[in-house]
Amino acid sequence: MSLDIINLATLDATQEARRQIEICNACRYCEGYCAVFPAITKQRAFTDGDVTQLANLCHNCRGCYYACQYTAPHEFDLNLPAILAEVRHDSWDRYAWPQGFAGAFQRSGTSIALALVAGLALIFAALVVLRPASGEGFYAYLSHAGMVAIFAPAFILPLVAIAIGLRRYWRDVGGARITLAHLRDAFGSAASMRNLGGGQGQGCNFEDGDRYSNKRRVAHQLVMYGFLLCFASTSSGTVLHYGFGLEAPYGFFSLPKLLGIPGGIMLSIGAIWLIALKLRAESALGAASAWGGDIAFVLLLGLTGFTGLLLNASTGTALVGPMLAVHLGAVLTFFLTTPYSKMVHGFYRLAALIRDAQQRT
Amino acid sequence: MTDIDTLWDVVVVGGGNAALCAAIEAAEVGASVIILEGAPLDYRGGNSRHTRNFRCMHQGPLSVLTDSYEEDEYFDDLLRVTKGETDEILARLTIGTSETCLPWMEKQGVRFQPSLSGTLSLSRTNAFFLGGGKALVNAYYNRAADLGVTVIYEAQVKHVDIKDGIFSGVDCEIAGVTTRINGKSVVLASGGFQADLDWLVRAWGPAAKNFLIRGTPYNRGVVLKDMLNQGAESVGDPTQCHAVAIDGRAPKYDGGIVTRLDCVPFSVVVNKDGQRFYDEGEDVWPKRYAIWGRLVAAQPDQVAYSIIDSKSINAFMPSVFPPVQADTIEGLGQQLGISGDVLKATVAAFNASCRPGTFHGNELDGLATEGLAPPKTNWARPITDPPFYGYELRPGVTFTYLGLKVDETARVTGAGGRMFNVWAAGEIMAGSILGQGYLAGFGMTIGTVFGRIAGREAAAHVT
Numbered sequence: 001m002s003l004d005i006i007n008l009a010t011l012d013a014t015q016e017a018r019r020q021i022e023i024c025n026a027c028r029y030c031e032g033y034c035a036v037f038p039a040i041t042k043q044r045a046f047t048d049g050d051v052t053q054l055a056n057l058c059h060n061c062r063g064c065y066y067a068c069q070y071t072a073p074h075e076f077d078l079n080l081p082a083i084l085a086e087v088r089h090d091s092w093d094r095y096a097w098p099q100g101f102a103g104a105f106q107r108s109g110t111s112i113a114l115a116l117v118a119g120l121a122l123i124f125a126a127l128v129v130l131r132p133a134s135g136e137g138f139y140a141y142l143s144h145a146g147m148v149a150i151f152a153p154a155f156i157l158p159l160v161a162i163a164i165g166l167r168r169y170w171r172d173v174g175g176a177r178i179t180l181a182h183l184r185d186a187f188g189s190a191a192s193m194r195n196l197g198g199g200q201g202q203g204c205n206f207e208d209g210d211r212y213s214n215k216r217r218v219a220h221q222l223v224m225y226g227f228l229l230c231f232a233s234t235s236s237g238t239v240l241h242y243g244f245g246l247e248a249p250y251g252f253f254s255l256p257k258l259l260g261i262p263g264g265i266m267l268s269i270g271a272i273w274l275i276a277l278k279l280r281a282e283s284a285l286g287a288a289s290a291w292g293g294d295i296a297f298v299l300l301l302g303l304t305g306f307t308g309l310l311l312n313a314s315t316g317t318a319l320v321g322p323m324l325a326v327h328l329g330a331v332l333t334f335f336l337t338t339p340y341s342k343m344v345h346g347f348y349r350l351a352a353l354i355r356d357a358q359q360r361t
Numbered sequence: 362m363t364d365i366d367t368l369w370d371v372v373v374v375g376g377g378n379a380a381l382c383a384a385i386e387a388a389e390v391g392a393s394v395i396i397l398e399g400a401p402l403d404y405r406g407g408n409s410r411h412t413r414n415f416r417c418m419h420q421g422p423l424s425v426l427t428d429s430y431e432e433d434e435y436f437d438d439l440l441r442v443t444k445g446e447t448d449e450i451l452a453r454l455t456i457g458t459s460e461t462c463l464p465w466m467e468k469q470g471v472r473f474q475p476s477l478s479g480t481l482s483l484s485r486t487n488a489f490f491l492g493g494g495k496a497l498v499n500a501y502y503n504r505a506a507d508l509g510v511t512v513i514y515e516a517q518v519k520h521v522d523i524k525d526g527i528f529s530g531v532d533c534e535i536a537g538v539t540t541r542i543n544g545k546s547v548v549l550a551s552g553g554f555q556a557d558l559d560w561l562v563r564a565w566g567p568a569a570k571n572f573l574i575r576g577t578p579y580n581r582g583v584v585l586k587d588m589l590n591q592g593a594e595s596v597g598d599p600t601q602c603h604a605v606a607i608d609g610r611a612p613k614y615d616g617g618i619v620t621r622l623d624c625v626p627f628s629v630v631v632n633k634d635g636q637r638f639y640d641e642g643e644d645v646w647p648k649r650y651a652i653w654g655r656l657v658a659a660q661p662d663q664v665a666y667s668i669i670d671s672k673s674i675n676a677f678m679p680s681v682f683p684p685v686q687a688d689t690i691e692g693l694g695q696q697l698g699i700s701g702d703v704l705k706a707t708v709a710a711f712n713a714s715c716r717p718g719t720f721h722g723n724e725l726d727g728l729a730t731e732g733l734a735p736p737k738t739n740w741a742r743p744i745t746d747p748p749f750y751g752y753e754l755r756p757g758v759t760f761t762y763l764g765l766k767v768d769e770t771a772r773v774t775g776a777g778g779r780m781f782n783v784w785a786a787g788e789i790m791a792g793s794i795l796g797q798g799y800l801a802g803f804g805m806t807i808g809t810v811f812g813r814i815a816g817r818e819a820a821a822h823v824t
Contacts, residue, residue, distance in 0.1 A: 026619040026681040029413055029493030032474030041478050044679050066499060067492030069410050069617050073403055076612075076619075199491060200472060210499040 013086045017051050020078050023070060032199040033063040035189075035356050036084075042359065053173040055087035056352035059195040061204035062285050063212075085287035092344050095165035105341040107289050109296030112337060116300060119333030123325045126150060137249035137315065138324045144241070147328075154335045161339035162347050169348060175355050182361075186353035193217045193224075207280040216277050222270025223298070224346075226305060229263025249315065257312070264309040271302025290342070297342035304330045365513065365542060369395045370823045371816070372531060372544035374518045374584055375551035376400065377407030378494075378805055379787025381501035382812030383548040385469060387820035388508035395542060396505065397516035397533055399551065400579040404615075405514060406498035407552050408576035408760065408788065408804075411617040413477070413494060414487040415466070415809065416802035417459045424463055425473045428485045432456050435486075439800055446796025448596075454769050455794055458810045463488055466809065470500035479678050482647065487802040493618075494805075516540075520587050521547060526780040546782040546819040549773065550812060553761035553788045554582020555602055556614065561758070564600045571663035573607060575757040578614035585789055588765055592776035597762035597792020603799050604654030609664060609753030610682050622752050623677035625653060626740050627722065628667040629711050630754065632660040635694065635703030637711070641667075642739035645725065646677075651799050658756040665754040666697050668708065670746045676722045684750035693749045712743035760804065764792035771815035782822055784815035 024030065024040055031037045036058050043050060062081045070076035089106060096102035105112050132143040169175075189195060196204045196217040203214035236255040240246040250256045275298050283291050307327035314323045338344065371387040373380045376398025388394045398405050418435050419426050435456045439447055467473070472491035476484040483489075490497045505512065513535055520532040530543035554560050556578045561569035589595055611620035626646050631637055639656050643649055657665045674684070687693035690708050691701030714733035720726055720742055729738045766774045767790045773783040787808040794807055 022679065022683075023619055023681055025679045026621075027493075027617075028477045028479065029490075029496075029618070031477050032472075032489075032491045038478075044675060063492060063496075067496035069493065069495050069615075070619075071403070074615060199474065202472065210496075211503055 013083065013090055014048050014051050017055065017080075017083045017087045018046050020080050020083055021046055021051065021054065023076055023078060024064075024080065027070075029069075030064040030067055033067075034059065034061055034195045034199060035353075037064070039356055039359060049172040049174055051087060052091045052169070053352055053355055055084040055091060056169075056348045057195075057356055058084040058088065059193070059204075059349070060085055060286055061196050061198060061206070062282075063198050063205055065285055066205045066210035079285065081285045082287070086289070088345075088348075089287045089290045091169070092165070092348060095168045095348075096340055096344075097161050097164040097168075101161075101340045103340070105293060105297070105337045106344070107293040109292035112293065112296035112300055112333075112341065115337050116303075116330065116333045119336070120326065120329030123150075123329040123332060127321065127325055136247070138311070138320055139248065141321045141324050142328070144247070150328075150332065151335070154332055158335055158338045162344060165339065165344070166347060166351055169351055170355075173352075173355050175351070176358050178354055178358075182354050182357040185357035185360075186350055189353050190224075190350060193221055196220065207277040209282075216274070219270050219273035219277060222266045223274060223301065224270075226263045226266030226268075226270055227301065229259045230267060230305060230308065231263075233257075233260030233263055260308060261312065264305040264312070267305030268302050268309065271298050271305070274298050275302075294342050297337075300330065300334055300337075300341075301343075304334050365395060365511065365540070367393075367543075369393050369542065369544040370546065371395075371819045372397065372542055372547045373816075374521070374531060374547065374549050375407060375787065375789075376405050376512070376514075377550065377552065377787060377808065378409035378412070378497065378501070379789075379808035379812035379815075380407075380548065380550035381498065381505060382809050383550060383784070383786055383816030383819070384505050384510045385501065385508060386813045386816030387548075388505065388510045390817070390820045390824065392820040392824055394505075394508075394510045395544070396510060396512045397518055397531065397542065398512060398514050399517045400514065400577065402514045404577060404579065405502070406495060406577075407580060409498050409808070410495040411493075411576050411615075412490070412497075412802075412805050413618065414483065414489040414802040415459075415463070415805040416486055416800065417463050417488050417806065418456050419460050419463075423460070424467065424488060425475050426463075426485065426488050430486050435459075438486075439795070439803070442798035442800045443796050444798065446798075448793045450769060451767075452794045455807055455810045458813075459806045462806070462809045462813070465813070466497075469504045471497050472500070483801060518551065518584050521549065521584060521591070521783075523591055523775070523780065523783060526775050526777050526783075528780070528782045545823040547784070548771075548812075548815045548819050549584055549588065549765065549783065549785040549789055550787040550808075550815070551584040551789055552577075552580035552582075553791075554585055554763065555580055555758045555761045557581040560586075561602065561761075564761075564763075565602065565658075568658055568663050571755065572604060572658070573609075573611050573616065573620075573755050573757045574614045575605075575607065575611075575616055575620065575759050576614075580788070582761070582763075585763070585765065588773070593780075594766040594774045594776075595763060595792075596766045596790070597764050597796055599763040601763075601797070602761045603651065603759045604658060604756040605650045605759060606653035606657050606665070606754045607757035608680060608682060609755040611755070611757065616757065619681035620757060621650070621678075622667065622680055622754065623650075624667050624669055624673070624680070624752055625649070625754075627673035627676050627742075628669040628752075629708060629737070629744065630665050630667045631699070631704060631707055632665050633662055633699055635699050635707050637707060637735060638665075640735050640738055642729070642737045642741060644739075647801075653754070654756040654758075657754050663756055666699060667752045667754055668693065668704070668744060669750050670744045671748055671750075672742060672746050674750055680752065684752050686748050686750050688747045688749070690744070690749055693751050697751045697753065708744050711737070711741075712745060715741050715743045759799070760788055760791075762792040762796060764788070764790045766790070766793060767811070769814075770818050771811045772818065782819070784819050786811035786815040 093102040202212040370392035694701035694704035714730035
């Protein structure tokens, strides 16, 4: 990555984060909350790469903020969760590829809404233009080949973009060769969202001030596992289609339905819950500049699940066509915006957890 | 807001650890309780918000505490630091009760963690609070709120109304408005007077105006002074405070833990005239930082400078502010505002007196100077490898010793004997037990034990 694309605002956030981290390193009271503080104590000086790594390792549980003797009005004016959130969002902009899309969606709810409108319009147009002569279920509206033509690139290209960003991240944080043990450690942490557990499973400080709660952790995992189930549902459909010649529509006791329906329900409920919690949380302890983009992203994610459920429920009715368009439009928008929306947090967070596992061993 | 114009069962003056323990104990048995905290919400909790652990007796592994720490060993530790300046009955009561306090604290929502990095020596004796003292204070305020305790912030108590040993109410200023709060009993837990610089100057001498106050600016001893004026019996040396050597660039108040500097044993320390004045390597730093507060206080302008070279920069915990750095000793002296030539001569004399030997940073290594006055008896390595680093040192006051005399039920003693319905807990009475010196985490133990006793006794008195 060339230095010329780092703007001054980014450097300021990193320098401010470094100032705060150095104060934390002289205090160390928060060591028990999460992975960030033990990582801080391993060093005395912090490069920009170190700060980026710590920022992506931070899960914004806010335990350290409420425990801190040095928050405003104290002159040290510490607010580590907020400054690390700013550095984190800045870093996703910096690593975004192509650079032209940096920050296009992660900070703006409006641009996600506009993208959704565009995604819907595209699918409606496709339904009109590519309408097959025959087909069953939703294939009566858009053929399998048509779907593949749209979604294969819409799935693969964002993954390529993310992979390029992750490579840049890995170089900046000095990442080493990844072993199975590192992966096990990092995925184990993500699977239980250990870093939102407050260090002892009591949860984080999010929607209820300095009182601990596991609500955000549970809501996040509903979304995460709901999303993964939906993804598994689609993948199982692909395998059935190509591997076994079994084409949609599938029966209720088929894998795509058994995975997709609970997944859609979890995703929908989790997304609404997360937003409700976020509305009650103190926005000054997160990346204030990304608040709208975060909310819109969670809404979009929830919408993919919810419209999937509606599509499923509309089977056999005249609503299948419009519901298919709405669902595919949401999914398309979600995929295409992924490298430039809050969705990238999952990829960078995993990378940070892997790097942290390397530094601990 | 709750109507505060009522007759409270228990009025708690102060809003730190001892006050909260008292309020919780009283509220748990059904008493109506009001906490009058002098600080605004952001700074609530007095010096408790700066603490990090609690010294706890235990006969076997307990929560995060390893091994055992029995009463006699604990008491011996206390005798050593106080040189006998302790009330053995109250001290043994505190120590003996501490063991049951830890589970009680956990029940109230306080969380503990294994001892912090760099503090392994305390893992057997001191239970560290997850997140530190402010997290403990937050947990207690939440617990108090759940029990229906009323908390008033920015409530500065000016006078405790006691006639013939009987308390009837306090006069206070709540956000600037004079208010009277009436109660059937009172628990005084409003700390010492270390934030009142004028008082410190009167007690210690003019040098005290240059002292830094490590903790809350709200401990001005107003209630303590009011009680002493009303004939309450005092304990502890009124002229003494506990002061340690800290980073001279620390804020005047509230710098807390991060302003500590652990570089002294690996350095030479000079005053503003560039002269050494004490053996920097006399003992390991945890056993010496307290005397360095006094040593620096005795130097001109109450300032000193700790000088190291690049060999030692990573030998101690990171400092909150980066050190002053230079490529030559003269240059370092100039940057620190002392004579570069004199500093160069002092360091040269020190270097010339160093002898060959093996340096061990974590133990007394016997690497001593020869023919130097004063000597440096451990960790004496020549200061030769640039860059050179310097830290300004100033005395940082942690707490004062003067306090109210209490009995084993935490009841305050007045001119006419034990007062009828007045209890005290925490720093305001700690001088009875810790009459001199310092024992890590013991202030929180005294506050917890006596806060709980005071709360229970006050509630039992009125219900």
